[in-house]
Amino acid sequence: MSKKAQATGTHSAHETQLRRWITVGKPADQLYALWRDPATLPQIMAHFAEVTVINETEADWLIKGPLKKSYRWRSRIVEEQPGVAIAWESLEGASVPNEGMLQFRPAPGEWGTELTLTMRFNPPGGAIGKKVTALLDLFPKEQLSKALHRFKSLAETGEIPTLDGQPAGRHSERKDEEA
Amino acid sequence: MRALCWNGVNDLRVESVADPALLNPHDAIIKVRLTTTCGSDLHVIDGLIPTMREGDILGHEFMGEVVEVGSAVRNIRRGDRVVVPSFISCGSCWYCQHELPSCCDNTNPHWEQGEPVLGHATAGIYAYSHAFGGYAGSHAEYVRVPFADNDCFVVPESVSDEQALFLSDAAPTGYMGADFCNIHPGDTVAVWGCGGVGLMAMQSAWLMGAHQVIGIDRFPERLAMAREHAGAITLDYSKADIHEALLELTGGRGPDSCIDAVGMEARGEGLSQVYDRTKQLLHLETDVGAALRQALYSCRKGGNISILGVYGVMDKFPLGLMINKSLTIRTAQQHGQRYMSRLLSHVAKGELNPAFMATHRFSLEDAPRGYEMFKHKEDGCLRAVFAP
Numbered sequence: 001m002s003k004k005a006q007a008t009g010t011h012s013a014h015e016t017q018l019r020r021w022i023t024v025g026k027p028a029d030q031l032y033a034l035w036r037d038p039a040t041l042p043q044i045m046a047h048f049a050e051v052t053v054i055n056e057t058e059a060d061w062l063i064k065g066p067l068k069k070s071y072r073w074r075s076r077i078v079e080e081q082p083g084v085a086i087a088w089e090s091l092e093g094a095s096v097p098n099e100g101m102l103q104f105r106p107a108p109g110e111w112g113t114e115l116t117l118t119m120r121f122n123p124p125g126g127a128i129g130k131k132v133t134a135l136l137d138l139f140p141k142e143q144l145s146k147a148l149h150r151f152k153s154l155a156e157t158g159e160i161p162t163l164d165g166q167p168a169g170r171h172s173e174r175k176d177e178e179a
Numbered sequence: 180m181r182a183l184c185w186n187g188v189n190d191l192r193v194e195s196v197a198d199p200a201l202l203n204p205h206d207a208i209i210k211v212r213l214t215t216t217c218g219s220d221l222h223v224i225d226g227l228i229p230t231m232r233e234g235d236i237l238g239h240e241f242m243g244e245v246v247e248v249g250s251a252v253r254n255i256r257r258g259d260r261v262v263v264p265s266f267i268s269c270g271s272c273w274y275c276q277h278e279l280p281s282c283c284d285n286t287n288p289h290w291e292q293g294e295p296v297l298g299h300a301t302a303g304i305y306a307y308s309h310a311f312g313g314y315a316g317s318h319a320e321y322v323r324v325p326f327a328d329n330d331c332f333v334v335p336e337s338v339s340d341e342q343a344l345f346l347s348d349a350a351p352t353g354y355m356g357a358d359f360c361n362i363h364p365g366d367t368v369a370v371w372g373c374g375g376v377g378l379m380a381m382q383s384a385w386l387m388g389a390h391q392v393i394g395i396d397r398f399p400e401r402l403a404m405a406r407e408h409a410g411a412i413t414l415d416y417s418k419a420d421i422h423e424a425l426l427e428l429t430g431g432r433g434p435d436s437c438i439d440a441v442g443m444e445a446r447g448e449g450l451s452q453v454y455d456r457t458k459q460l461l462h463l464e465t466d467v468g469a470a471l472r473q474a475l476y477s478c479r480k481g482g483n484i485s486i487l488g489v490y491g492v493m494d495k496f497p498l499g500l501m502i503n504k505s506l507t508i509r510t511a512q513q514h515g516q517r518y519m520s521r522l523l524s525h526v527a528k529g530e531l532n533p534a535f536m537a538t539h540r541f542s543l544e545d546a547p548r549g550y551e552m553f554k555h556k557e558d559g560c561l562r563a564v565f566a567p
Binding site for chain 2: 023025110111112140142143145146149152153156157158159160161162163164165166167168169170
């Protein structure tokens, strides 16, 4: 099954919410602080978006799609409950208006903290609405999982697993160029 | 450096590629001293494993010398002679902390490729497709090893390179398979497949107190190795009725534990083999599984089935045998880090000796020839070992 088929199978024209979960073996306060570290978001989203942190609460997002299409928005944090939840939404002028939330709750036993990441894309309808579907094709739920896993790896090991720059016999530089 | 690259189905070439560099703070660079073929490589080479990319460097079973360490590496030093398990484990996550290193959550950069197939991605492994991490393999002069403190095991002087080599994958896989059998005094352990993993499972079963060990295969030279190096009674499935023979050896009970060290390459006999192979060739099913079905059938009631062979997503499985015979099934990709200190100690004491499996040795430049011999079991080739 292709990723596209999965994405369209999961998201009807009206359903534009993605939600993924992860358990990280660290206390919620520590994870909250790591998420708020300005260096974190650009690293964990690097596989699909170029994120530039502007200030304490705002960041610019750029997603490059096929055929030189790109999607941009500026997000602003709108809710902060340390160790519990953090929410953000895109500002006026977003090519695809969206909002996101990360929730924290203690996990049982030695598991640490359970995180829930929700992203909601608000299609304006009509032709632009089609853009959202295209974006969701670029950003299926697996990409959201991947962002959470990159966050978890950063929290638990201090690094994000990568192949970027490893040798391979496929192009002139004989190196991989991927996240 | 030179490296053996996969360029498509059955297209292996030794090429010049960049040297690996430290990419993360816990990385080390290993100068490969020995690296070997594994039966599971054949699935990759034959194109049965999706998400390989042209140009991927093959090889996941290796040992060598540390030549460079990252800024966060504390215990491993330049010059250390080390063996490295094939699955990459961070040492920090819940799975690594609970002795399940091949389930590590933090070493697979391609979570999004593993999750759709398996529900949850595995740990990363060297050279076993991108759904399994996509890491460059060890059939090269140098290889990058992430989480070096956790994954590099210093080899004591009393253990040779060839002994250490197989502690990377074949020995821990076989040892784990025997461990899964929960062996009690008096137990009979039957092992399907007398390749490297099967032979290691047989040696390990003795170490864990088995009363009788039986090896099943059809290649005379492999059956001979099982007798000579693993003290097994051997059965040739192309000649004997395996079920009858196992009943005869166990007073009609069947083996207490059965280990499948074959996996999806398992050949059956007769019509069911034709059906299985046709489906495999048409990619309707990647598994054949004759060995596993036979093991379930012959295992004694209440016995253990330990599955080490690599399978895809099997579409028919005789579940009724498990239920009605009260069988316990245990399986995993190898948890090498869990067993490494025990294995090194067994080898140092002379209780386990995997070195005999290195039947054929080649330079790295001759690696494609080595794989040909290994694949077709030419000249009794059990394992082709490359010395870059």
